Amino acid sequence: MIKKAKIHQHSDLTFRHNVGLWRHGWLRLTPAYSVKVVDEIISASDAERILDPFSGTATTPLCAADLGRMGVSVDINPFLVWLGNVKLAHYATESLTRAEAAFDRVCVEAVSTASRKVNPPPLHNIERWWSESALDFLCRMKAAIDDSCDAGTPENDLMRVIFCRTLIAISNAAFNHQSMSFKDASEDEKFIAEDYRRISLGFSKEILESAAQNPSGSGEVWLGDSRQMSCDKDQLFDMVVTSPPYANRMSYIRELRPYMYWLGYLYESREAGELDWQAIGGTWGVATSKVAEWMPPKDFRIPSKLSAIATEIEGAHPKNGRTLSRYVVKYFFDMAKHIESIKSVLRPGAEVHYVVGNSTFYGHLVSTEAVYAELLENEGFSSVDVRILRKRNSKKELFEFVVSARAPASAGKGSGSQSEASLAVAAGS
Numbered sequence: 001m002i003k004k005a006k007i008h009q010h011s012d013l014t015f016r017h018n019v020g021l022w023r024h025g026w027l028r029l030t031p032a033y034s035v036k037v038v039d040e041i042i043s044a045s046d047a048e049r050i051l052d053p054f055s056g057t058a059t060t061p062l063c064a065a066d067l068g069r070m071g072v073s074v075d076i077n078p079f080l081v082w083l084g085n086v087k088l089a090h091y092a093t094e095s096l097t098r099a100e101a102a103f104d105r106v107c108v109e110a111v112s113t114a115s116r117k118v119n120p121p122p123l124h125n126i127e128r129w130w131s132e133s134a135l136d137f138l139c140r141m142k143a144a145i146d147d148s149c150d151a152g153t154p155e156n157d158l159m160r161v162i163f164c165r166t167l168i169a170i171s172n173a174a175f176n177h178q179s180m181s182f183k184d185a186s187e188d189e190k191f192i193a194e195d196y197r198r199i200s201l202g203f204s205k206e207i208l209e210s211a212a213q214n215p216s217g218s219g220e221v222w223l224g225d226s227r228q229m230s231c232d233k234d235q236l237f238d239m240v241v242t243s244p245p246y247a248n249r250m251s252y253i254r255e256l257r258p259y260m261y262w263l264g265y266l267y268e269s270r271e272a273g274e275l276d277w278q279a280i281g282g283t284w285g286v287a288t289s290k291v292a293e294w295m296p297p298k299d300f301r302i303p304s305k306l307s308a309i310a311t312e313i314e315g316a317h318p319k320n321g322r323t324l325s326r327y328v329v330k331y332f333f334d335m336a337k338h339i340e341s342i343k344s345v346l347r348p349g350a351e352v353h354y355v356v357g358n359s360t361f362y363g364h365l366v367s368t369e370a371v372y373a374e375l376l377e378n379e380g381f382s383s384v385d386v387r388i389l390r391k392r393n394s395k396k397e398l399f400e401f402v403v404s405a406r407a408p409a410s411a412g413k414g415s416g417s418q419s420e421a422s423l424a425v426a427a428g429s
């Protein structure tokens with residue numbers, strides 16, 4: 001047995017490893033997992049069709065495509081579906097030449113005081129995010145991109161990625177924590193439009209260079225809910241490599257909001273809460289009040305590895321204990337639905353690998369990996385195995401694990417109402 005005290009944090013096994021790594025480094029998402037972990041798992045098998053039901057920044061399909069396989073992922077967040085498909089696209093040289101020329105023109109417009117500007121997006125407290133000069137630059141840059149070519153063209157998509165990369169780089173957002181905070185903006189007041197232009201030109205060079213290196217395989221991201229998976233019988237998957245949300249109250253929407261407002265995926269704060277309520281483990285805005293009112297359906301059997309801990313969390317705090325306990329139970333209820341549902345899209349015997357972290361609430365340890373193992377066994381998966389991947393932070397009990405198993409012989413039987421084609425249409429709409 002591995003002694004937990006000897007396990008280290010290993011930043012090469014986190015999103016930090018992906019910075020500057022081909023298309024993986026285009027936009028950061030703190031909960032993205034390491035390319036190294038995914039590459040190792042995929043390379044050790046000859047699986048052809050690889051699925052990630054929790055796409056995020058599309059690390060899995062991009063690794064699969066790079067290794068010459070077919071990668072498909074699913075996400076509930078339409079912005080991430082768009083981003084993933086732009087990262088996975090095959091780019092023709094002519095598109096890249098057009099993108100480079102168009103971006104040069106965009107840069108001229110973005111620094112001109114006479115150019116058109118879009119209105120700043122309705123992001124709450126926008127002045128905390130950007131200085132006046134940075135906001136002015138972004139409003140001109142966005143208008144110039146919109147005017148330069150049609151939405152949905154490869155040039156437009158790539159310029160939008162450069163725009164996203166720029167908007168976060170010149171913002172006051174600091175990512176020195178698992179979530180996000182604001183740094184002191186006074187230093188940034190010295191920057192002028194020309195500085196922002198130089199920064200975005202650097203990103204354009206990096207992004208267009210890596211866009212020119214097309215993967216040997218292919219991949220796509222579908223808009224969908226991993227609790228309602230389905231595909232045609234001849235499209236079943238050989239392998240799952242994924243990192244679902246953790247039961248740690250981290251909301252992806254928090255980090256993604258600036259991109260989503262600027263690119264028109266969000267118009268008001270209530271929508272962010274509604275979207276997070278649909279996402280597993282979300283707690284942004286209205287999602288928290290909804291989870292407080294949520295009751296597990298009567299027929300839901302709480303996994304044995306969870307029931308005692310849920311009661312302890314409930315009793316640990318007079319005001320918030322009940323909500324947090326509901327949050328944890330709802331998280332595993334959703335993951336149980338996902339594991340039940342994923343069987344319908346897997347070949348019998350398909351390998352599944354879930355990278356997941358445990359968490360604590362009021363000092364009570366939620367052993368997520370053990371509950372996953374139980375949920376997989378309940379659904380007839382075999383060879384269930386849990387291994388420690390790394391230590392998560394300075395808290396001695398927090399680790400990341402890989403929970404692996406093989407799909408049951410009964411897998412792949414159901415093809416529900418939502419076929420691959422209909423999911424793909426939803427992704428493109």
Ligand SMILES: C[S@@+](CC[C@H](N)C(=O)[O-])C[C@H]1O[C@@H](n2cnc3c(N)ncnc32)[C@H](O)[C@@H]1O
Binds near residue numbers: 244281
């Ligand atoms: C931990 S992140 C995945 C990170 C990813 N491995 C990467 O490298 O970027 C989990 C993702 O699951 C998505 N998600 C949450 N609930 C979902 C659901 N019900 N169906 C599909 N995706 C969901 C979130 O939007 C988020 O992008």
